[in-house]
Amino acid sequence: MIDHLGWLMLWSVVVGLDLVTVPQIMVSRPLVAGTVAGIIVGDPVAGASVGIVLELFALGVLPVGASRYPDFGLGAVAATVAAVGAPSVFGTGVGVGVGLATAYLGGVGIHAIRTLNARDVQKHRAALDSGDRRALGALHMRGLGRDALRSLLITAFGLLLALVVKNWLPMTLEGAVYLSVVAVGASLGAVADGTFRLIGRKVVLRWFLLGLAGGLVGVVVLS
Numbered sequence: 001m002i003d004h005l006g007w008l009m010l011w012s013v014v015v016g017l018d019l020v021t022v023p024q025i026m027v028s029r030p031l032v033a034g035t036v037a038g039i040i041v042g043d044p045v046a047g048a049s050v051g052i053v054l055e056l057f058a059l060g061v062l063p064v065g066a067s068r069y070p071d072f073g074l075g076a077v078a079a080t081v082a083a084v085g086a087p088s089v090f091g092t093g094v095g096v097g098v099g100l101a102t103a104y105l106g107g108v109g110i111h112a113i114r115t116l117n118a119r120d121v122q123k124h125r126a127a128l129d130s131g132d133r134r135a136l137g138a139l140h141m142r143g144l145g146r147d148a149l150r151s152l153l154i155t156a157f158g159l160l161l162a163l164v165v166k167n168w169l170p171m172t173l174e175g176a177v178y179l180s181v182v183a184v185g186a187s188l189g190a191v192a193d194g195t196f197r198l199i200g201r202k203v204v205l206r207w208f209l210l211g212l213a214g215g216l217v218g219v220v221v222l223s
Helices: 002-019 030-041 044-058 072-083 087-121 125-129 133-168 174-199 202-222
Strands: none
Touching: 002 072, 002 087, 002 133, 030 044, 030 072, 030 174, 044 072, 044 087, 044 174, 072 087, 072 133, 087 125, 087 133, 087 174, 125 133
């Protein structure tokens, strides 16, 4: 991983900034972030595997307004490093665990950045109220720099955690299988909860269940 550290950190900055700062082109989605991280370290399958599971956790998250949410994109980068080189049945559960820890710490970092940005706005409020474009531009650049630094620090924590888990976590193959099952099951539960919260009324729920049943029948028939 040391050979690819520079590219991983650069990719983490792109992923972290994409979440809310700029350019918001969806590379912060866990599936994308994990797959590209896997390509960087030479194991795209591992990256896609943990990315899919973390994507299910992230589907119910809307990064808008003042809502607080984990940074699953940065979590996927760290999860990929934890999973790379290991059999999928072992790496997925361990990787997702590392990814979730990193993602939730990333959410704490987002809240801290918002607080610092708000203080920066108040500090330069007079210049902003007067329409000073240079003050506004400088404010935006400082905010972007803070988010880039947040991405680097959170990724550094995630990569360190991944290395510790890979090298010193005592776990049998059976334990790794159980962990993978729990991780996948929890992600399916998370996406189901988010879906039911969105569809709301019982009438809509019936149509949803009918569509789900039809889709499962189609899969069985086509297979």
